[in-house]
Amino acid sequence: MTGEDLRPQILVRDVTKSFSGRVVVDVDELVLGDVPVEGLLGPNGAGKTTLMRLIMHSIPLDGGRVTLSRPGQRDVVLSATRTSQMAGLGVVKSTQVITDFEHLTILDSALLAVTEARYERPFAAAADRAVRKRHEDEIRHWLDYFGFDDPLAVALSGGDKKLLDIVRCLLLQPAVLLLDEPTAGLSEDHTERVKSAVRELAGKGTSVVIVEHDLDVIWDLCDEVIFMAEGKVLLKDNPATIRANPTVVESYLGAGSA
Amino acid sequence: MNLDWLDAFLIFGAFKVIEIMGLGLLVHLQLGLTRVANFGVVGFWGLGLYAFGVAYLKVDWPFGDVYQFLICAAIATIVAAAAGLVVGWLISDLDDDGTLVGTLGFATIVVILATTQQGLTGGALGLGGLGFPYDFGRVKTHEFTWLLITTAVVVLIFVYAWRVHRTPHGRLLIAVGANEALARSLGKSATAARLRMMMVTSGAMGLLGAMHGVMVRSLEINSLDVSVTLAALAALILGGTARVFGAVVGVLLTVALFDIVIQFYIPIPDGWNTQALPVAREAVFGAAIVLMLIFRPQGLLGQMRRPALMRRLHGDW
Numbered sequence: 001m002t003g004e005d006l007r008p009q010i011l012v013r014d015v016t017k018s019f020s021g022r023v024v025v026d027v028d029e030l031v032l033g034d035v036p037v038e039g040l041l042g043p044n045g046a047g048k049t050t051l052m053r054l055i056m057h058s059i060p061l062d063g064g065r066v067t068l069s070r071p072g073q074r075d076v077v078l079s080a081t082r083t084s085q086m087a088g089l090g091v092v093k094s095t096q097v098i099t100d101f102e103h104l105t106i107l108d109s110a111l112l113a114v115t116e117a118r119y120e121r122p123f124a125a126a127a128d129r130a131v132r133k134r135h136e137d138e139i140r141h142w143l144d145y146f147g148f149d150d151p152l153a154v155a156l157s158g159g160d161k162k163l164l165d166i167v168r169c170l171l172l173q174p175a176v177l178l179l180d181e182p183t184a185g186l187s188e189d190h191t192e193r194v195k196s197a198v199r200e201l202a203g204k205g206t207s208v209v210i211v212e213h214d215l216d217v218i219w220d221l222c223d224e225v226i227f228m229a230e231g232k233v234l235l236k237d238n239p240a241t242i243r244a245n246p247t248v249v250e251s252y253l254g255a256g257s258a
Numbered sequence: 259m260n261l262d263w264l265d266a267f268l269i270f271g272a273f274k275v276i277e278i279m280g281l282g283l284l285v286h287l288q289l290g291l292t293r294v295a296n297f298g299v300v301g302f303w304g305l306g307l308y309a310f311g312v313a314y315l316k317v318d319w320p321f322g323d324v325y326q327f328l329i330c331a332a333i334a335t336i337v338a339a340a341a342g343l344v345v346g347w348l349i350s351d352l353d354d355d356g357t358l359v360g361t362l363g364f365a366t367i368v369v370i371l372a373t374t375q376q377g378l379t380g381g382a383l384g385l386g387g388l389g390f391p392y393d394f395g396r397v398k399t400h401e402f403t404w405l406l407i408t409t410a411v412v413v414l415i416f417v418y419a420w421r422v423h424r425t426p427h428g429r430l431l432i433a434v435g436a437n438e439a440l441a442r443s444l445g446k447s448a449t450a451a452r453l454r455m456m457m458v459t460s461g462a463m464g465l466l467g468a469m470h471g472v473m474v475r476s477l478e479i480n481s482l483d484v485s486v487t488l489a490a491l492a493a494l495i496l497g498g499t500a501r502v503f504g505a506v507v508g509v510l511l512t513v514a515l516f517d518i519v520i521q522f523y524i525p526i527p528d529g530w531n532t533q534a535l536p537v538a539r540e541a542v543f544g545a546a547i548v549l550m551l552i553f554r555p556q557g558l559l560g561q562m563r564r565p566a567l568m569r570r571l572h573g574d575w
Contacts (some may be wrong), residue, residue, distance in 0.1 A: 009534045058439070087445025095440065101561045102436040103500070104429065107572060112300045113428070120331045120451070128571055131426055139529050151575055168444060179277050 005158040007207045008070045009033030015064030017054055017231075024050050026231045029036035029062070033176060033207035036067045037198060040211045041242070043252050046110070047231040048171055048211045049096055058083050060104060062074050063100075090175030092247065094182055100161045111140045113168040120218050123190045132234040135171075142191075146193060158185050166194060170201065177201065183217055195221050215253070219243065227252070261398050265494075269401045271517040273408060273473055278513045280412035280466050282497075282505030283419045284459040290426065290499035290562075292455050293435035296356045298345070299463060302338045303363030304372065306464025310334035311477040312378050315387050327391035331468040337486060338464020339457045346456030350449045361428040369482045385477040401473065408469050415462055420502050424571060431455055432562075474478040485540055489513050491544035495550050498557025512543060 013028040016023065025047040032038060032055075040048045053059045055066050057078055066079040068089060076089055086092070101109060111128070114135040116122065132139075143151050146163045155161045166182055183191040191214070193245070198221060202208050212218050218225060218239065227243040229234040229251055235242055242248055263520055281299055288294045296302075313330040321329065341364070350362040372379050379385065389395045390400045422428040434448045441448050471477065489512065490505075499510025514540045550557065 010314070019436075027482055029404050058443070063498055081448075084442040084445060084447045087443065095443070098281055099437060101433045101440065103564045104436065105565050105568045107575060108429055108432075108566055110431055110565065112441075112446075115426045115429070117447075120430045120446075122422075122427055124425065125425060128426060132572065152572060153565050172444065239372075256488060 005213070007033045007036070007205060008068065009071060009207065010176055010209075011065075011067040012051070012055065013067070014060045015054055015066060015079075017050055018062055019061070024231050025054060027053065027233055030226070030233050030236075033069075035223035036202035036206075037208045037210065037222045037224075039218040039225040039239070040209060040228065041215075041218060041225055041233065041248070041252065042228035046226055046228040047229075049180055050231075051228070052093055052180055052209075052211065054079075055178065056083055056086055056091065057081055060192070075133045081116075085161050087172050087174075090173075091178075092169045092172045092174035092176070093178040094165050094169050096097055096180035096235050098158045098161045098165075098185070099110070100155055100164065104154070105152055106143065106160075106164055107139070107149050107153050108141060109164055109168055110171060111135070113171040113224070114139065140173060142170050142197075145197065146190065159187065159190065162186060162189060170197060171196075174201075174206055176207045177209070179208065179212075181212055183212060183214055186227070191217065259394075259399050259402070261396075261402055265404065265522065266398050266399065266401065268367070268518065268522055269405055270473070272375055273405050274517050275400075275518060276405065276409050276467055276515045277351075277414050277470060277511055278486075278489045278493060279505055279509040280415050281463060281486070282410075282494045282509055283412070283415050283502070284462050285490050285494050286499060286505050287419055287422060287431070287459050289494065289502070290504065291318065291422070291431040291435055292454060292466065293354070294346075294349075294456065295354050296361045297365070297477060297487060298356045298365035298368075299490050300482055301345075301361070301368040301468040301471070302460040302463035302486065303339060303486055304365070304368045304482040305341050305470045305492060306334040306338040306467030307481070308368075308372050308379055308467075308477060309337040309464065310468035310471045311385060311388055316378065320419060321358070323389070323391040327472065330463060334468035335420030335465045338467065339461030342456040342458075342460025342462075343453055345460070346453045347449075350452060365482075365487065369479070372482060373479055379477060379479075382479050386475065386478060388471050388477070390472060390474045390475075404469070404473050407468075408473070411469065414534075415507070416502070423502065423567060432564075473563045485536075485543075488540060488543050488547075492546050493549050498559035498561075500556065500562040501559040504557050504559050510555070511558075512546065516542075531561060 010032040012027050015025060015027045017025040018161060032216065042048050054061055055078060061079050065077060068076045069077050078091065111131055115131050120129055146167060155164045160183055169177060183194050198208050201222060222239055224236065225239050226233055226249050227242055234247060235245060285296060285299060290297045307414060310330045312331045319326045345364050349357045352360055360433050372381045373381055390404060394400060430446060430451050434451045438448045460546060493508030496511055497504030
């Protein structure tokens with residue numbers, strides 16, 4: 001058994017989803033987590049984000065089954081699991097649309113991600129500082145890494161909110177991390193930092209799946225690329241092969257892009 | 259204790275101010291932090307009042323006054339908390355409009371039950387016989403002492419609400435209220451957080467209802483009208499839903515203004531106190547809500563000042 005076999009995997013089988021009679025996802029079989037970093041490519045409306053949301057069970061499946069498989073642990077049917085339990089199982093997803101918690105500061109957001117449920121009960125005696133003490137090193141590491149100068153302020157710019165979303169995901173120490181357009185709107189420097197963080201995480205055993213329209217990120221970061229169109233998985237191969245595939249070139253990349 | 263200098267009606271006016279302040283603080287946790295628009299405050303408060311009254315009057319307790327009060331108040335708190343849990347669960351998947359209508363419906367059910375279950379509640383006629391858990395002699399002394407005890411309870415509610423802002427529990431409530439989907443994606447059970455919050459705050463509303471029962475020493479169906487909810491909401495919206503002091507400032511500018519300042523210190527024609535003033539009070543409270551929501555929805559004290567609080571708590575970061 002190789003090291004890659006020990007990665008957590010997500011098995012998508014016979015999964016379908018329609019909106020208003022239009023099939024947006026129709027995947028017979030897909031294994032995510034074969035390799036450290038996988039990219040999910042496809043034109044707009046291919047069903048990439050919907051597939052991610054189906055994996056997270058934030059929208060119900062019309063049919064099929066999504067299963068989490070982790071080395072040494074029993075498989076978990078994600079399609080029968082509540083969204084709020086996903087992070088506890090190690091399945092974490094960043095948001096596609098820039099979003100945040102109104103009023104909460106950057107440090108609030110980070111502390112929220114790491115706080116255990118027992119500290120969040122109405123009469124829990126532990127002070128906020130106790131939670132901070134337990135998780136200060138990891139929070140400080142990621143906030144410093146992404147250059148948050150004032151964690152006690154509210155994230156105002158779209159870029160800061162995007163990075164904060166990624167920080168929250170990283171603080172959850174995911175087994176499987178789904179990133180939906182993680183570098184959209186970020187500066188070149190921050191994009192490189194996100195890529196480095198993903199590599200570091202994948203190197204430690206996390207399975208990462210990325211949806212990204214910045215193709216340089218995909219070609220640079222991914223060990224394998226899945227190409228989707230009209231809700232179906234059409235191809236799954238290494239980046240160079242996908243990049244040269246006539247179907248991908250014709251329907252997505254455009255002539256002269258290879 | 260010589261209380262000749264103190265008007266008995268002033269004691270009752272101050273009691274109403276303190277009582278609504280307590281309810282306003284609890285609504286602050288529901289609406290200001292968690293964004294649960296509870297329009298059925300009087301339902302939880304009234305359930306506590308009637309649960310206390312029925313337990314106090316219909317059960318032959320083998321205890322003295324103090325223990326009888328404590329047990330009946332505990333029953334009122336538990337019954338209201340259980341109602342908060344059930345109502346919270348029923349409204350957990352509803353949007354703001356649904357929550358508002360659902361909680362209003364709950365309050366209506368409480369009023370209907372209190373009116374129709376005559377064997378237990380006395381119905382429209384009500385029930386007398388509630389009493390203070392002590393006997394010092396004069397009624398005014400009893401009432402003043404009860405005002406002080408109720409004030410102590412509301413101070414505890416204030417301290418709890420103040421502390422919630424400084425705990426992971428408060429952060430979770432703010433997160434759930436601001437962006438439930440995002441909170442869920444971080445592994446937070448938004449439903450459980452809301453249910454716990456509803457249980458605690460509704461239980462406390464029930465306790466305040468029980469304390470009201472002791473002060474008025476009777477169960478009266480007229481006390482279960484919308485004015486309780488209206489006063490708490492108007493005060494909080496005026497002061498600022500997102501600030502702990504919002505309820506305090508709001509109550510001072512609304513209930514205290516009408517029930518103490520105007521009633522006792524402004525020369526108004528005879529008869530107005532019992533007829534025109536209560537009607538004008540409700541109208542002004544309603545208008546205050548509408549005007550504040552249009553012109554300053556964040557209230558007089560403004561938005562939550564989370565960065566300032568975090569700098570106080572984690573200034574050494």
